[in-house]
Amino acid sequence: MRIINLFLISFIFFCCNFTKAIAAAPTPEQAQRTMKVASQFMLDKVSYRGGFVWSYLPDFSRQWGELEARRSMIWMQPPGTASMGHLFLDAYHATGDEFYYIAAERVAGAIIYAQHPSGGWNYVADFGGEAALEEWYATIGKNAWRLEEFQHYYGNATFDDVGTAEAAKFLLRLYVEKLDPKYRPALDKTIDFMLASQYPIGGWPQRFPLMHDHPNKDHGDYSSYITFNDDVAAENIDFLLMCYQVLGEARVREPVIRAMNSFLVTQMGQPQPGWALQYTPELIPAGARSYEPKSLHTPTTAENIQQLIKFYRMTGETKFLARIPEALAWLESLTLPTKPEYEGRSHPSFIELGTNKALFTHRRGANVRNGQYYVDYTPGNMLAHYKSASRINVVELRAAYQEVLALKPKEASVNSPLKVMENAALPRYFTLGKVSVSDLNFRAQKTTEAKNLTEQAAVLIAGLNQQGYWPTPLYYTTNLYKGFPPLTKANNDYAATMVGDEWDTSPFPVDNPVMGISTGAYIKNMGTLIQYLQQQSGQ
Secondary structure (H helix, E strand, O other): OHHHHHHHHHHHHHHHHHHHHHHOOOOHHHHHHHHHHHHHHHHHHHOEOOEOOOEEOOOOOOEEOOOEEOOOEEEOOOOOHHHHHHHHHHHHHHHOOHHHHHHHHHHHHHHHHHOOOOOOOOOEEEOOOHHHHHHHHHHHHOOOOOOHHHOOOOOOEEOHHHHHHHHHHHHHHHHHHHOOHHHHHHHHHHHHHHHHHOOOOOOOEOEEOOOOOOOOOOOOOHHHOEEOHHHHHHHHHHHHHHHHHHHOOHHHHHHHHHHHHHHHHOOOOOOOOOOOOEEOOOOOEEOOOOOOOOOEEHHHHHHHHHHHHHHHHHHOOHHHOOOHHHHHHHHHHOOOOOOHHHOOOOEEOEEOOOOOOEEEEEEEOOOOOOOEEEEEOOOOOOOOOOOOEEOOOHHHHHHHHHHHHOOOHHHHOOOOOOOOOOOOOOOOOOOOOOOOOOOHHHHOOOOOOOOOHHHHHHHHHHHOOOOOOOOEEEEEEOOOOOOOOOOOOOOOOOOOOOOOOOOOOOOEEEEEEEEEEEHHHHHHHHHHHHHHHHHHHOO
């Protein structure tokens, strides 16, 4: 008993000292040293010629962006290559260490390599060359059942998933940092791309240059449609406004105004005053992927209401507020009852044109060969990867509308970026608190139990391993590509799973995640340490 008691006393003593060590405030020097070791590892061991994907096995035998990637590939969607560039500039601002500026330049080299001749970016680039990328699309991409955007290689650039906007903003930041003229041609090409790709009505297609060669011949090529999905218009407006303010690019002002007005002309009339995910050039609502039917879309409607409020604050023009009450009332009328089949969600995502009925998407089969998505009026058994019901807080939207309605036009637009060009500066930090859009592995990470910034910094400093990275559980993986699937019936039910059978190359969750390397986790952890440095310096 005495031995047990001594053991308990020793164990408690150890735990107390360990807790004190973790809770003790690290010095700024410790934080900066940890940041540099982790960054050196990412540059020297993880990066491929300055570019990054999203996650890696420690031996680099496998790596992933939205799909499994080859070692020579780099990803543009956040938290990929451009997001890493933003982080390095953030670290440069926080520390003044030229190491991070040089790191950002390495990223810029990869981004400029990946830039399409038209000026934008695809989701992914391959240092192995165009033929290697086409072969990847024809194998891994083509067999990702639920990721239809990778099943066909267009060979152009995309605004989808913020990839082009993220790279564009990074090049702008890097150029403005020291006005190095070698970055201006790529930046100018990007601005030209955004202006050339804009429709006269003010919206943008999902992809450009327009190709019109979607492989599914039963419906039009949605990549050419005017697109609101994934904040295409909002992100492009944001970038062009930065160019207007920081570079004095007066030529972008009129396109920004046209883009804002496109939100007005695409809002439907009564009795369905909402928005669709995308529109034909004739402004007719249209479908996109097989699980995105031709319909009105309640999440897009909620997002566009927020954008209209923002536009009023930029212009003071009441036309941007005029029809918000109609859209709010329409959303309120669509509120779902509390039932298990809606999985705690408040609104149907897709609303049939004309009838105002909720549409629900489902699937049957097991892979790209025998699988099929379909639409009906029956709730329940929703897709795991793309729900037919959404969470929309109409109360918050209405409160935001009421708040801005109380502002007179001059009050609302007093600090408008459309009215102020002199002495405008970009934000010092771009990645703090904002890391990922699409990375499932990062989104699945558990939040830290540390109670404050000091504890978080201490945990991160202690948690960096000897190799120089933060081991991160990889909650998602993919099947290895094994060829085009045979034409056989599905053996199991994959209606509500993230992946089909063994032929499907789509990502799926695992019960026992392996530890790996995550760019998203690195960016988030570096952001925490940057915030800690700010706190310590009194910023």
